[in-house]
Amino acid sequence: MIIPSSRGRRTLRAVTVAVGLATVLAVSTACSSSTPTAAAGTGSAVTPLTLQTSWIPLVQFGGSYVAEKEGYYTKNGVDVTILPGGPDVDSMAAVESGQADIGMGNADTVAQANANGADLVIVAAGFQKNPLAILSTSANPINTPADMVGKKIGVPTGDEAAQDAVLKANNVDASKVTSVPVGFDVAPLVSGEVDGLWVFYSEQPIAYEAAAGKPGVTMLTADYGLNVFAQVYAVKKETLADPTKKAAIEGFLKGEIEGWQNYVADPTEAVELTVNDYGKDGGLTIDEQTKQAKLQMDLLVTDETKTNGLLSMSSDAITNNLATLSSLGIPADASLFDTSLLKDIYQGKSSIQ
Amino acid sequence: MTAATQHAPNSQTRTAAQASTIAAARSQARSEARRSTMNGWLTTLLVSLLLIAIWEVAADLALTRLGVMASPSAIIQSIAANPSLYFNAVSATAWVAMRGWFYGNLAAIFVAVVFVQLRAFESLFLRLALALFCLPLVAVNPLLQVTFDSDTAKVVLAALSVFFVTLVGTMLGLRSADGSPMTMVKAWGGRSLDSLWFVRLPSGIPAILTGLQIGAAAATLGAIFGEFIGAKAGIGVLLINGLMSLDLGRVWAVAVLATLMAAIPYGLFGLLRRWLTPWSAGISSAAAVSSGPRRSFAARSGRAFAYTVGSIVVILLAWYAYLAVFHLTPFVGKTPVDVFTYLVTSPTAAAKRSVIFEALGVTLVHSGIGYIAGLVIGVATAVAFVLFPVSERVFTPLAVALRSVPIIVLTPVLILALGRGLWGVVAIAAIVTFFPTLANTQAGLKRVPADAFTLMRSYDSSRMSTLWRLQLPYTLPSIFASARIAAPTAVLASTLAEWLATGDGLGHVIVNSRAHADYTGLWAAAAILTAVSLIFYSLVSWAERVVLARYAPSYNS
Numbered sequence: 001m002i003i004p005s006s007r008g009r010r011t012l013r014a015v016t017v018a019v020g021l022a023t024v025l026a027v028s029t030a031c032s033s034s035t036p037t038a039a040a041g042t043g044s045a046v047t048p049l050t051l052q053t054s055w056i057p058l059v060q061f062g063g064s065y066v067a068e069k070e071g072y073y074t075k076n077g078v079d080v081t082i083l084p085g086g087p088d089v090d091s092m093a094a095v096e097s098g099q100a101d102i103g104m105g106n107a108d109t110v111a112q113a114n115a116n117g118a119d120l121v122i123v124a125a126g127f128q129k130n131p132l133a134i135l136s137t138s139a140n141p142i143n144t145p146a147d148m149v150g151k152k153i154g155v156p157t158g159d160e161a162a163q164d165a166v167l168k169a170n171n172v173d174a175s176k177v178t179s180v181p182v183g184f185d186v187a188p189l190v191s192g193e194v195d196g197l198w199v200f201y202s203e204q205p206i207a208y209e210a211a212a213g214k215p216g217v218t219m220l221t222a223d224y225g226l227n228v229f230a231q232v233y234a235v236k237k238e239t240l241a242d243p244t245k246k247a248a249i250e251g252f253l254k255g256e257i258e259g260w261q262n263y264v265a266d267p268t269e270a271v272e273l274t275v276n277d278y279g280k281d282g283g284l285t286i287d288e289q290t291k292q293a294k295l296q297m298d299l300l301v302t303d304e305t306k307t308n309g310l311l312s313m314s315s316d317a318i319t320n321n322l323a324t325l326s327s328l329g330i331p332a333d334a335s336l337f338d339t340s341l342l343k344d345i346y347q348g349k350s351s352i353q
Numbered sequence: 354m355t356a357a358t359q360h361a362p363n364s365q366t367r368t369a370a371q372a373s374t375i376a377a378a379r380s381q382a383r384s385e386a387r388r389s390t391m392n393g394w395l396t397t398l399l400v401s402l403l404l405i406a407i408w409e410v411a412a413d414l415a416l417t418r419l420g421v422m423a424s425p426s427a428i429i430q431s432i433a434a435n436p437s438l439y440f441n442a443v444s445a446t447a448w449v450a451m452r453g454w455f456y457g458n459l460a461a462i463f464v465a466v467v468f469v470q471l472r473a474f475e476s477l478f479l480r481l482a483l484a485l486f487c488l489p490l491v492a493v494n495p496l497l498q499v500t501f502d503s504d505t506a507k508v509v510l511a512a513l514s515v516f517f518v519t520l521v522g523t524m525l526g527l528r529s530a531d532g533s534p535m536t537m538v539k540a541w542g543g544r545s546l547d548s549l550w551f552v553r554l555p556s557g558i559p560a561i562l563t564g565l566q567i568g569a570a571a572a573t574l575g576a577i578f579g580e581f582i583g584a585k586a587g588i589g590v591l592l593i594n595g596l597m598s599l600d601l602g603r604v605w606a607v608a609v610l611a612t613l614m615a616a617i618p619y620g621l622f623g624l625l626r627r628w629l630t631p632w633s634a635g636i637s638s639a640a641a642v643s644s645g646p647r648r649s650f651a652a653r654s655g656r657a658f659a660y661t662v663g664s665i666v667v668i669l670l671a672w673y674a675y676l677a678v679f680h681l682t683p684f685v686g687k688t689p690v691d692v693f694t695y696l697v698t699s700p701t702a703a704a705k706r707s708v709i710f711e712a713l714g715v716t717l718v719h720s721g722i723g724y725i726a727g728l729v730i731g732v733a734t735a736v737a738f739v740l741f742p743v744s745e746r747v748f749t750p751l752a753v754a755l756r757s758v759p760i761i762v763l764t765p766v767l768i769l770a771l772g773r774g775l776w777g778v779v780a781i782a783a784i785v786t787f788f789p790t791l792a793n794t795q796a797g798l799k800r801v802p803a804d805a806f807t808l809m810r811s812y813d814s815s816r817m818s819t820l821w822r823l824q825l826p827y828t829l830p831s832i833f834a835s836a837r838i839a840a841p842t843a844v845l846a847s848t849l850a851e852w853l854a855t856g857d858g859l860g861h862v863i864v865n866s867r868a869h870a871d872y873t874g875l876w877a878a879a880a881i882l883t884a885v886s887l888i889f890y891s892l893v894s895w896a897e898r899v900v901l902a903r904y905a906p907s908y909n910s
Contacts, residue, residue, distance in 0.1 A: 158868030181856020281586030
């Protein structure tokens, strides 16, 4: 009967180890969860708000980072928590489910969500131009949608409808374009697997240039009929029905606009905040993010924003948006946009101080 | 040593000369064994170094330029250039993985005890647990995002990834209690709880530890995948940025670190298990189907039917309970009735059905071919290892390393290497089936008792015949055990690859539904995929019972 007794001792040892491990974990979990989360007990009138961004931290959200760090939000009575996004995040679902107060997305994703039962409204538009672009090589360039004929185009999941819309708007026969599903890297273009690739205008072209050693050709779909705002700010309709909450959203937008004004004047601070603070664990480089920040100006700043201010939603642009949405087969009308907050903030000026 | 043995008191009729010969032979055998172990380690080391050298040369010559693979030196450079970046990423992901691992295993062990003590619970709720295991990650992720805050969502995902395997392993362990100690506890008037504490738990420890060991890798996968719903730091964030900027050194450094994160705890728990429970060397890492008490065929099928219906009701109730308990907004949280309407009664139902079933066909082709290929190649490789022991030395380190690569990291890397065609997806499904099959088959082949070999030798059986008549039948339970767990994994892997690479199949339907805010479509596709995985798993279990009853009747779970 030697075995059972040694077995008993071993059991005891196992139990001790298990209990020890459990205690360590339980204690450390308790410690970490009891850490107070950024107590913002400065002013009594500061309203907490949560902003769900659409991707992992990049200079794409640089204006928001500046607004938080420079105190533009708190100055306007709101304390904003910026939530990072990712490839699998749905900002609209986050807003609709109450996880976030404001969600960033494209006009078409907001309209899609509403078509499926959400009740959201767009209060401002960060990118006046949709950043969806087609990247090709300089040896085999795609400058216009007509150049796509007979070519193999890499389309990520979710952008198929956009490709159809672009081709249709430019009278290109969709059956003459081959679509290949891709992820979010430029490898298929570098390796020659595809002739063109759907990309984010201010991101992948930089990676392509670095990998291929020479710049590619970028065709911005916004120049060819895909007129939807991108990086819009969407909130629940019911939020705007409550005057206190509406005031808080307006305060947020004021801070946001100031942040982006700062960015447009000089993106250095936004880039540094992205690389060294908000995205410091993402392994980003100043060089790459500066290039991205500069390209992004094309999306943020247009003739429209020069007269109406950043994040603007002019009635012409709204009409164009609705036309594109209908070509994408998404039902929407002008009630998708609420311009009253922007009007209130700008008071007819083209910038705020 | 020989001298000492010579002078030792000899109680038997053996002469001093005989004893000395035996002792000499023993000591020679021992030193030969030592030498061959040393040679083995040396071979393994040399082969590993050779493989790394080949990798380095191949990467430098072509693979890096093609955007496929970074060389080992580029990986080391990438890590050395920014060690704190990688350290932060690994610790962020590891902290989520550890908590998920802890809670997932705790819940699994608790539920296993309940199931073993109360058999009716098992019959009703085990399929629910299996359904959770079969849920496609691509669908679970966005739902968890709106259910919990982002940190909790990641921990829950990691916990879900470890739950089922530990549950099944622990149940097997608790049930493995020998008949006689259990009888003894009963004879001494012990109650069910006494036998649980004195017999079942001690004999379950090795299996529980095996679950904890396997769970380490699963939790890492869950934690990385959780970062796809939003994270500031972690291995997944570095992976996304690395892919976006096509920084191969970074992507491959992430792959290597993620592999180490899975492999190191795996190894440590293996050591811990051997140290705590040395008697458990032969415990399989995967569990066999438990055979219930024998009843008449009619009674058995009647009960089976009742429990199947009961399980389906339980799964549907759990679905409703999830929506109600977490107050999921109806925009995201769809009920079984919504899904039924979407697929059956709504005016667009026929169109939706055809989209989903066509995609299901594609997914089944991907996972089916990959699964069978993975099984066949896995068993064949294990057999080759037995026939040509030198090949085992050569390839085992490679196999151990590759099996720990989390699939979310493996998929983009494999797409870079293999392209996005049908075969890329099939290869991914095959790989996730191959490694557990290889490991389990190897372990099974090693457990064949020495007596049986002696018997085969006495009949002058050839090596092939021994393999075919003795070793493989003995190994069948291990092969099936891994085949069962691998079935849903192959489906999961296919859907992941369909999202990231091929853009077809149910993986694409699920992601596309989310992209278009069509959450009913997401739930419908996920429900069908889960049901199919459940059926897939049940078919393999059924085949397991039939085959084992025929070829390994002596095998008891």
